[in-house]
Amino acid sequence: MxxxxxxxxxxxxxxxxxxxxxxxxxxxxxxxxxxxxxxxxxxxxxxxxxxxxxxxxxxxxxxxxxxxxxxxxxxxxxxxxxxxxxxxxxxxxxxxxxxxxxxxxxxxxxxxxxxxxxxxxxxxxxxxxxxxxxxxxxxxxxxxxxxxxxxxxxxxxxxxxxxxxxxxxxxxxxxxxxxxxxxxxxxxxxxxxxxxxxxxxxxxxxxxxxxxxxxxRPLTRHVARLVSLNVLTDGDRFLSFSPSAVTVSPRQPEGSARHRWPGTVTSLAPHGDAVRLLVTGEHELLADVTPAAVAELALSPGREVWLSVKETAVRSYAAEPGLAET
Amino acid sequence: MTSSAQPRLGRPPLVLLVPGALAALLLVVPLVTLVADTPWHRLGSQLSSTAVREALWLTVLASVSTVLLCLLLGTPLAWLLARVAFPGRSLLRAAVTVPLVLPPVVAGVALVTALGRTGAIGRPIDQWFGLTIPYTTTAVVIAHTFVSMPFYVISVEGALRTAGEEYDAVAATLGADRWTTFRRVTLPLALPGVLAGAALAWARSLGEFGATITFAGNFPGRTQTMPTLIYTQLQSDPLVARTVSMVLLVVSVAVLVLLRNRWLSRL
Incomplete structure (x- = not known):
């Protein structure tokens, strides 16, 4: 009982x-x-x-x-x-x-x-x-x-x-x-x-x-934000990755990264020793970069950037049956 | 510049100054002349006359009874209006406030139609119990309560609404039934409104004239209160009328001071 x-x-x-x-x-x-x-x-x-x-x-x-x-x-x-x-x-x-x-x-x-x-x-x-x-x-x-x-x-x-x-x-x-x-x-x-x-x-x-x-394995954007994870949907699966796993580049990356998205920097905020970026494009994504990178890439709100993340840093999981809500 | 802020924005214009001053004179002068014309040296002897003593006693009795009736009956009514959703609630609230604006004489006539010897309620009471209400001290109290209760109910209902139902909900989660909640939470929180309402009702009762003289008449020792005594004396002995008026003025000012210092500041 x-x-x-x-x-x-x-x-x-x-x-x-x-x-x-x-x-x-x-x-x-x-x-x-x-x-x-x-x-x-x-x-x-x-x-x-x-x-x-x-x-x-x-x-x-x-x-x-x-x-x-x-x-x-x-x-x-x-x-x-x-x-x-x-x-x-x-x-x-x-x-x-x-x-x-x-x-x-x-x-x-x-x-x-x-x-x-x-x-x-x-x-x-x-x-x-x-x-x-x-x-x-x-x-x-x-x-x-x-x-x-x-x-x-x-x-x-x-x-x-x-x-x-x-x-x-x-x-x-x-x-x-x-x-x-x-x-x-x-x-x-x-x-x-x-x-x-x-x-x-x-x-x-x-x-x-x-x-x-x-x-x-958050299933909602809200929880993903609470625990500072990026969560995307891919068909009936969820993809999650940490903001620290995200690479920020000024132009489209050459490499083999399957996950890459263009976007615009919306905000920057200190986060521990890093700077946390909110990048808006097809998705809203968080990316942690070093203060040196902020200076080097001249990152400021409005800046166009590319984000990429290695396949190995992405966790893929299925939505719980009956609870899926995208 | 010193504390006077007036010169910066200019002098008050005459168009506002003159009517304002007239209004102030209208309100203040009669009170000053009343105080000035009171035959102070004969105050004692006049106040100790039988008619005055009886009227004073009746006024005290009626106003205190009115306040008690307001507390006992008006508080539950205010609670019902503030806390219970029932059909016709807004209609009842409107009806309760009507006596606020009703000419007191009309209130007296209305009471006669209800409680007079041939009235809707008065006739059965007369037939079954042999009781007639008009022209009795009871009628005085009823008339006073009729005109005073709305002040009390409005004040308490307002306080109950301000105190908020949220605390009632908290009390319920702690296992309290509605009566316990009312006694231990709702009423204590609305106490300032209860006291202010009681003072307003008392002051209203103190000066009540129209409804009383219509419904209860003006019989010395039975239904003659201070205001009706003043009305009578004004025709026979204006000096006594002034003295008694002076007493009511002093009492009214005392109520005002008490209200401001004790209760209104807390609201």
Whole structure:
């Protein structure tokens, strides 16, 4: 029995069929408007959806929001502004029938676990972004949910704060036996936190797999960009190659390279020790070159160039049957 | 240049200055003359007369009852309008706001048609329970509530909408039913609007005249409030009318100051 089985349709927003096992952390990724938040809200019951949803074998169809054992952390936290951090976290235990003292003890315990126990008496407006997100996740977990829904928990946080919170969250998720759905825009979240990645595109689930698999063989442009890979379609197969494998030449290369395309440099940006070019032609492709090459080839936006890549640097793979979406 | 910014853009033109000054005079002068003409040395004796004391008490009673009724009935109505989608909601919202612009005398007449001895609701109440509403203190409270409630409902509904349904959704994911959500989340977040609405309703009730005198009459000790007393006294003893008016002016200004300092600044 899977811990989570879903086959949900939110009209005009998202259609997804998937299963997840106990304790699994699922990263839900996809471009803006792909239906990630709609999927989470449909699971929580906040938007009407048709279809089936089973958690631990029990159907949640037609169940009102408050009767679904979910914990949800929202993108902008939405901590109750009139309640202290402690009262926010104690909210779910209280509604579940715990006494005031018991609920407060539970809440304090959760705040302590997230390292914000000393902020218990603060109102949300006196919390930093990272602190508020910790309280928000603690609040979601304090109700002992069977499903944890995290909607972009690191959005809007400073890079350093997000990195710390990511490590903490990984620790908590490891000991959580329910299913976690984590909506994210960052490849690193999928790679470091998730057991499985669900890729949504235009309201449909187009790829499901372990993070490394999805990162190595992306089926959508969005994921390819997230993991900095170039992905092209060739009939019913996908071709992927790294931007560092691309050679940039001022004119059509003489050599034997089968893969070569003319294009116009659209942008240049530093990328580690290299400079990353976006070249637009028949495809949009990324190419990493050295700063010396930028000077030598006089690369600037608008410059016409040829890109080529050796056959050996290209990975070719088939679209998953039934999931192909080009 | 110093802090005065006026010379840079030129003097205010007369075409704006003169009407503006006239408007200010119109608003300020009557209040100043009222204060100046109040017979301060006889204030105590006049205010302690039976008629004034009874009217004062009735005004306090009616305005406090009005505020309580607004809180008890108006808050749920505002919540329904702000949170529940039901057929005819926009129509009901429009109907609720009508008393805001309705001439108070018309409000009084409308109340008579509904609750008068021969009214649609008044007749059965009279027949079954032997109760008549018009010309009673109850009628005063009903008239005041009728004209004051829209101010309260509009204010609270606005606050509920600003507070947003998003927090209600959060509370639901945390397992709260709608009543718990209302008590612990919705209402506390809308509190500034509730307080402002209560103050507005109270101030409206304090000055209510037209609907009251039409529906409840002007009987000393039973339905005579401060405004209706002023109206009566103006014909017999203008000095008392001025004194009582002065009291209402002071109370009104106090409400205004309280509103600005305590509540409106928080909205």
């Amino acid at each position: 899977s811990a989570l089985e879903l086959d949900l349709t939110v009209p005009d927003r998202v259609q997804a069929t998937a299963v997840a096992g106990r304790g699994q952390v699922i990263a839900v990724i996809g471009p803006n408007g792909a239906g990630k938040s709609s999927l989470l809200r449909a699971i929580a019951g906040l938007v009407p959806a048709s279809g089936e949803l089973r958690v631990d074998g029990r159907s949640w169809r037609g169940l009102p929001v408050r009767e679904r054992p979910v914990g949800m952390a929202f993108q902008d936290q939405l901590l109750f502004p009139h309640l202290t951090a402690l009262e926010n976290v104690a909210f779910a235990p209280r509604t579940a029938g715990a006494s005031r003292d018991q609920a407060r003890r539970t809440a304090q315990d959760w705040l302590d676990r997230f390292g914000v126990g000393d902020l218990a008496r603060r109102k949300p407006r006196h919390l930093s972004g990272g602190q508020a997100q910790r309280v928000s996740i603690a609040r979601a977990l304090a109700g002992d949910p069977r499903l944890l829904l995290l909607d972009e928990p690191f959005a809007g946080l400073d890079v350093g704060v997000a990195a710390t919170l990511r490590v903490e969250l990984a620790r908590h998720l490891a000991s959580y036996d329910g299913v976690t759905l984590l909506v994210t825009h960052e490849a690193i979240d999928a790679l470091t936190l998730a057991d499985v990645v669900w890729v949504l595109d235009d309201g449909r689930l187009v790829q499901v797999g372990p993070p490394r698999e999805v990162a190595a």
